[in-house]
Amino acid sequence: MIEARGLRKQYGDFTAVDGIDFAIEPGEAxxxxxxxxxxxxxxxxxxxxxxxxTSGDLQVLGFDPESHGPEIRAQLGIVPQxxxxxxxxxxxxxxxxxxxxxxxPLPYVKRRAEELLDFAQLTEKxxxxxxxxxxxxxxxxxxxxxLINSPKAMLLDEPTTGLDPQARHVLWDRLxxxxxxxxxxxxxxxxxxxxxxxxxxLVVVDKxxxxxxxxxxxxxxxxSTREVLEVRFGSSRNAEAAERIEGIGSxxxxxxxxVLVYDDDGxxxxxxxxxxxxxxxxxxxxxxxxxxxFLRLTGxxxxx
Amino acid sequence: xxxxxxDGGLAAAGQVDHAAVARSSRAWGWWFVAEHRIRAxxxxxxxxxxxxxxxxxxxxxxxxxxxGLLVDxxxxxxxxxxxxxxxxxxxxxxxxxxxxxSSQENTYGVFGxxxxxxxxxxxxxxxxxxxxxxxxxxxxVLVRVLVSLVAFVLVMILxxxxxxxxxxxxxxxxxxxxxxxxxxxxxxxxxxxxxxxxLSFIERxxxxxxxxxxxxxxxxxxxxxxxxxxxxxxxxxxxxxxxxAALYGAPxxxxxxxxxxxxxxxxxxxxxxxxxxxxxxxxxx
Numbered sequence: 001m002i003e004a005r006g007l008r009k010q011y012g013d014f015t016a017v018d019g020i021d022f023a024i025e026p027g028e029a030x031x032x033x034x035x036x037x038x039x040x041x042x043x044x045x046x047x048x049x050x051x052x053x054t055s056g057d058l059q060v061l062g063f064d065p066e067s068h069g070p071e072i073r074a075q076l077g078i079v080p081q082x083x084x085x086x087x088x089x090x091x092x093x094x095x096x097x098x099x100x101x102x103x104x105p106l107p108y109v110k111r112r113a114e115e116l117l118d119f120a121q122l123t124e125k126x127x128x129x130x131x132x133x134x135x136x137x138x139x140x141x142x143x144x145x146x147l148i149n150s151p152k153a154m155l156l157d158e159p160t161t162g163l164d165p166q167a168r169h170v171l172w173d174r175l176x177x178x179x180x181x182x183x184x185x186x187x188x189x190x191x192x193x194x195x196x197x198x199x200x201x202l203v204v205v206d207k208x209x210x211x212x213x214x215x216x217x218x219x220x221x222x223x224s225t226r227e228v229l230e231v232r233f234g235s236s237r238n239a240e241a242a243e244r245i246e247g248i249g250s251x252x253x254x255x256x257x258x259v260l261v262y263d264d265d266g267x268x269x270x271x272x273x274x275x276x277x278x279x280x281x282x283x284x285x286x287x288x289x290x291x292x293x294f295l296r297l298t299g300x301x302x303x304x
Numbered sequence: 305x306x307x308x309x310x311d312g313g314l315a316a317a318g319q320v321d322h323a324a325v326a327r328s329s330r331a332w333g334w335w336f337v338a339e340h341r342i343r344a345x346x347x348x349x350x351x352x353x354x355x356x357x358x359x360x361x362x363x364x365x366x367x368x369x370x371x372g373l374l375v376d377x378x379x380x381x382x383x384x385x386x387x388x389x390x391x392x393x394x395x396x397x398x399x400x401x402x403x404x405x406s407s408q409e410n411t412y413g414v415f416g417x418x419x420x421x422x423x424x425x426x427x428x429x430x431x432x433x434x435x436x437x438x439x440x441x442x443x444x445v446l447v448r449v450l451v452s453l454v455a456f457v458l459v460m461i462l463x464x465x466x467x468x469x470x471x472x473x474x475x476x477x478x479x480x481x482x483x484x485x486x487x488x489x490x491x492x493x494x495x496x497x498x499x500x501x502x503l504s505f506i507e508r509x510x511x512x513x514x515x516x517x518x519x520x521x522x523x524x525x526x527x528x529x530x531x532x533x534x535x536x537x538x539x540x541x542x543x544x545x546x547x548x549a550a551l552y553g554a555p556x557x558x559x560x561x562x563x564x565x566x567x568x569x570x571x572x573x574x575x576x577x578x579x580x581x582x583x584x585x586x587x588x589x
Contacts, residue, residue, distance in 0.1 A: 050588065052588050070330050070433065071323070073429065073430055074431045075322045084422050084425050085427075086423055088423060096341070097336075099428070100340065102320075102328075103324070103332060149320055149326065150319055150320040238427065
């Protein structure tokens, strides 16, 4: 459905996307996980044919973005990082004017807009002005707007960045619905929980390059242990304590505020730490996440 | 909570013919942009009508009748350019109003479309492209200009200022000039990425001086030679000359007709092309 080989984007001396390969299948939820500035949004814009690639091959829904932008965007639903709603218009009119950009007849667009407001749980706000909506409502409206043309694939750039936890869950629920109905979802995120929740398959990107690819669970299996023990000894003592617990678990990461001990059995690792006469201030055993995968691959955390 | 699924699926392909969507957007994208902006204008349609009718009325009464009494008293029976001052003034005032509306809409609309409410980027995410955005935006501005021009012309016909048929000809002349001015302003504003107060320069240092030195309130020939060039490069002067010829048959040799129309068309075409180039670069991130 979407296929890239050696895809590159250069701005002057800066390489935003450095020769990446990926293939997205119909009906899957595919994610680009990486920190800010990894080149995720640039990749999304190249897929949407709103950013011209510097080199490499890119095929989107059977077309080359360089020559067939309109044909590609006719089939896509785009949810940009900034909502880009028309704040002067009412909620319903935002959907109607957007639908007209696809040349859809006005009566059809109006009917479809009502249905999508229902989907986005904004029916009560249909006559409200956009500038009065909360961040989560604006985001849902943007998603509804992206669905107006019945797209074959949705491109979601950081769909929940800046939203509070409750608003994120409402949004995830809506995206799940789309996924269940077979819409292809392509999303970027720097939230590992979002990637785990929504993506069937993802690529981990860092500094414009893909460093790993797979399903969330496969990536965790491959690059991390089943469990992680997090221990804190106080920021001045973490490094010293880390030396003393060396050998416990399969790997140890020392972060400024805590030490991570990777072991399939976190409780056993904790017992081993205690056996060495160390008393951490706090300790916690949790399952490995994509955050650990990213840390392992790049030596840095996702959100800095 | 929501329940209904849209005709067999929220994003169910098949109910929308995407190939037809692309074809229609390639041909009519400019109109969809204009439609969007016209829809947005509906929220201030009442004030637009009041301003549209009220301001020409005030200007014509204040300047034409008030100042006109003084001018006509001094000029005697020859008037200005052979007609009463009010008739001389009216077409140029109509054009000055059109220029101002077009330049304001293009200044704040274009800057805002990239910056304050980045609608141009949203439009660019649909099948339409930068050229459609440029053209459609200008079409919507021209609709706005047309509304105020029609009001102006109605007032002129009502008060029997000049030839009524000639007054109607002010509409196409005004639209041509508004398009030329609009694209010219747009081609510069589109290159501006930060608002450091320079946007108001257009109004203060371009629109107002052009209005004063384009033979709006007095014939251009009465200006000293050293200032007449302002009129020659001013779209307003070219349009006012055309307007005067239309309204009261001011002498206009065929060559000058060609110069006036040609200048406006050329200015519009060149700055339209420049605008499209700038939009294309700015939207291709």
